Amino acid sequence: MTAISQDVSGANAIATHRLRDALAAAALTFFLCFPIILLHAEADNDGNLYLTWRPWAVVILCAIAFVGRYAILAYSARSRVDEAPARVATPSASRAFVGRYIAALGVVFLFVFPFAVLWLLGAGGALKWIDNYGVQILIYVMLGWGLNIVVGLAGLLDLGYVAFYAVGAYSYALLATTFGLSFWICLPLAGMLAALWGMILGFPVLRLRGDYLAIVTLAFGEIIRLILINWVSFSGGYAGIASIPRVTFFGLSLRDEPGNFADFFHIEYSPIHVKIFLYYLILCLAFLTNFVTLRLRRLPIGRAWEALREDEIACRSLGINTRNTKLTAFALGAFFGGLAGSFFAVRQGFISPESFTFNESATVLAIVVLGGMGSQIGVAFAAAALIGGFEILRELDWMRQLMAMVFGIPDFDPAQYRGLLFGLAMVVMMVFRPRGFVSTRSPSIFLKERKAVSGSLVKEGHG
Amino acid sequence: MDNFLQQLINGITLGSIYGLIAIGYTMVFGIIGMVNFAHGDVFMLSAFIALLVFLLLTKVIGLGFLPLTFVLVLVAGMVLTSVWSWTIERLAYRPLRGSFRLAPLISAIGMSIFLSNFVQVSQGPRNKPVPPMFNDIIHIGGAGHDVTLQYRQIVIVVITALLLGGFWYLVQKTALGRAQRACEQDRKMASLIGVDVDRTISTTFVIGAALAAVAGALYMLYYGVVNFSDGFLPGVKAFTAAVLGGIGSLPGAVLGGLLIGLIEVFWSAYFSTDYKDVAAFSILAITLIFMPSGILGRPEIEKV
Numbered sequence: 001m002t003a004i005s006q007d008v009s010g011a012n013a014i015a016t017h018r019l020r021d022a023l024a025a026a027a028l029t030f031f032l033c034f035p036i037i038l039l040h041a042e043a044d045n046d047g048n049l050y051l052t053w054r055p056w057a058v059v060i061l062c063a064i065a066f067v068g069r070y071a072i073l074a075y076s077a078r079s080r081v082d083e084a085p086a087r088v089a090t091p092s093a094s095r096a097f098v099g100r101y102i103a104a105l106g107v108v109f110l111f112v113f114p115f116a117v118l119w120l121l122g123a124g125g126a127l128k129w130i131d132n133y134g135v136q137i138l139i140y141v142m143l144g145w146g147l148n149i150v151v152g153l154a155g156l157l158d159l160g161y162v163a164f165y166a167v168g169a170y171s172y173a174l175l176a177t178t179f180g181l182s183f184w185i186c187l188p189l190a191g192m193l194a195a196l197w198g199m200i201l202g203f204p205v206l207r208l209r210g211d212y213l214a215i216v217t218l219a220f221g222e223i224i225r226l227i228l229i230n231w232v233s234f235s236g237g238y239a240g241i242a243s244i245p246r247v248t249f250f251g252l253s254l255r256d257e258p259g260n261f262a263d264f265f266h267i268e269y270s271p272i273h274v275k276i277f278l279y280y281l282i283l284c285l286a287f288l289t290n291f292v293t294l295r296l297r298r299l300p301i302g303r304a305w306e307a308l309r310e311d312e313i314a315c316r317s318l319g320i321n322t323r324n325t326k327l328t329a330f331a332l333g334a335f336f337g338g339l340a341g342s343f344f345a346v347r348q349g350f351i352s353p354e355s356f357t358f359n360e361s362a363t364v365l366a367i368v369v370l371g372g373m374g375s376q377i378g379v380a381f382a383a384a385a386l387i388g389g390f391e392i393l394r395e396l397d398w399m400r401q402l403m404a405m406v407f408g409i410p411d412f413d414p415a416q417y418r419g420l421l422f423g424l425a426m427v428v429m430m431v432f433r434p435r436g437f438v439s440t441r442s443p444s445i446f447l448k449e450r451k452a453v454s455g456s457l458v459k460e461g462h463g
Numbered sequence: 464m465d466n467f468l469q470q471l472i473n474g475i476t477l478g479s480i481y482g483l484i485a486i487g488y489t490m491v492f493g494i495i496g497m498v499n500f501a502h503g504d505v506f507m508l509s510a511f512i513a514l515l516v517f518l519l520l521t522k523v524i525g526l527g528f529l530p531l532t533f534v535l536v537l538v539a540g541m542v543l544t545s546v547w548s549w550t551i552e553r554l555a556y557r558p559l560r561g562s563f564r565l566a567p568l569i570s571a572i573g574m575s576i577f578l579s580n581f582v583q584v585s586q587g588p589r590n591k592p593v594p595p596m597f598n599d600i601i602h603i604g605g606a607g608h609d610v611t612l613q614y615r616q617i618v619i620v621v622i623t624a625l626l627l628g629g630f631w632y633l634v635q636k637t638a639l640g641r642a643q644r645a646c647e648q649d650r651k652m653a654s655l656i657g658v659d660v661d662r663t664i665s666t667t668f669v670i671g672a673a674l675a676a677v678a679g680a681l682y683m684l685y686y687g688v689v690n691f692s693d694g695f696l697p698g699v700k701a702f703t704a705a706v707l708g709g710i711g712s713l714p715g716a717v718l719g720g721l722l723i724g725l726i727e728v729f730w731s732a733y734f735s736t737d738y739k740d741v742a743a744f745s746i747l748a749i750t751l752i753f754m755p756s757g758i759l760g761r762p763e764i765e766k767v
Contacts, residue, residue: 028546028550031543031546032546032547032550034543035511035512035515035516035519035539035543036508036511036512036515036581036582036585036586037585039515039518039519040585040586040587041514041515041518041586041591042587042589043589043590043591043592047592048592048594049514049518049591049592049593049594050522051515051518051519051522051523157565157568159572204748204752205752207752208751208752208755210564210565210568211496211497211498211565211568212751212755214498214565214568215498215702215706215747215751216747216748216751216752218699219699219744219745219747219748220744220748222699222740222744223741223744223745223748226738226740226741226744227741230737230738230741358695359576362572362576365569365572366573369569416583416584417580417584419576419577419579419580419583420577420580420581420584422573422576422580423573423574423575423576423577423578423580424573424577425573426569426570426572426573426576427554427555427570427573427574427577429573430555430559430562430566430567430569430570430573431554431555431558431559431570434559434562434563434566
């Protein structure tokens, strides 16, 4: 009898405790929202600010905080009982096998993708899928793989990666518009120039580690962007460089003009040709990045990168030349960034410093981090999820209509929220899965058999 | 000479604001060794909070007496920004203690992106022109000289000086300050002798945010306009100030802030306005590469 009543009072106490906690969360949310969401300041035409009130938004957010906190407490109380103490996940052999299978399947999928959509949707519908999704995602896959060399393998956190992307893009644009060089000559030149810049910027930061390195690379990235903005006679300033020569199919124009690609092969001209060509171009460039990375990982230099990531002092005491190791990582990462940049320039036909802000660096870094630093396939999936997600947000028209009809918010634009979600995703990922989507790493060198290890055993970003 | 004096006044004003933000960077770095990348955006958020509270007080409640209004704005801004900072530390940084070394930095970058987008979404992307305050001007040096001192510059410098005095007392004379300095020296040892390390770290974030909140209100007052993207550049400049003064050193942060303010203003006046941000970034890179312990900082000793 007493035991039961104790049980009941115990349960009551827990419920009260949860309720109190949830109320505290709601109160906290209220304080967080108090001026910044409750009030909205907008300037009228005379430049005077006036306030509008949004009490409902605050009420809704507080309610979400209350319910969410209560649910989390209830859920964590239940799952605490059967919580496994093992923090280091031990990947099974079957999962590694599935992983390899997925990679092969992914390659096949990527190669048939444009023709599959073309066949399914026709030329009109396929354009969007190949250009907005295919090409856009693959650019970021390539950038992610390039940065993965620096961050994931060598463990050097680079916050200014977009600088090399910019160097590549401007190299192509300037070489092509000034000297009339073709894309195929400019592409390796742009890559090499970017690699040179990678070494120039990498050299002074050799001694720095961790956070300091990150901040200095950020500073370099911003300096390059500011110079591109302010050195108008060189780069065109804010206006950028327009009318960059478009890509050609080995000399055959892909635009609607006589003697073009379609004429040569006696097919009907369609704007989809150029998109498909660009798609395969960036696909090949991305696979080149991946291939080079995978091969280099098995060479002494690649193993030195990973050793450097684990322990720089041990590396030095073993006689590894840390200077050259770091510089090659920077240079190679920059090289692929430069290739991606010149592809970006040829695809857009117009570039300006606007495209090379810190946000871009952060996006690429987020791709590498979310995918799991050092994991090639994880980076590819993260790029698809992030960039594809951004594109999908842009198309949620039903959501716009819903908001307009139900809540009376006329200009609701889901794409506005992409930065918000993106920042949140980075934080949530660091808190819950710091090793990324793909939490296993396969070692590049092994004694008897290849065995995937948990990402928790890999020490990223130490150097 | 007139121009020089004028720029000196402007530089000190700007430097005070940077100094206030820099303290937040330097304290957090000192205590948990992390670059709080989101601090610049907390500062920007606080400027918006100050603006909204100011509008609420003047337009809705109808408070007319400006000094009182501004004090209320400062207090409200400090409290509300502290709540934000406490929440951020609790949700985004505390769970990462013991994670790999770059995890807090990456989380802070995510938080920084979140905050600037949050303000953009909730308040709109356009510039918010703030009604001008403390507009009167004092002419220095009498006739024939062209040096002016604005009331708002006096307000900024005086508030900064008062705040720094209070802050100095807090860190040097109170139990909280002692706990903070203990955690800075050795976190494990501090916890062994009964210092609540988690609470001390939270308080550090809160104090840093409160100072940044004052800086935000003063920034709004000085420039007369706020925008959601205002967090990045002042944030980087304040971080540069912290690094230049010696990261981890509180007087260093103030000194670095003043130096960065002066450099920026003189660079714009005598060389080129276009490249003033390049100057700030270059100083950041050069300091970190060639004298990472700054002017007043202690050199970092690497334990093997």
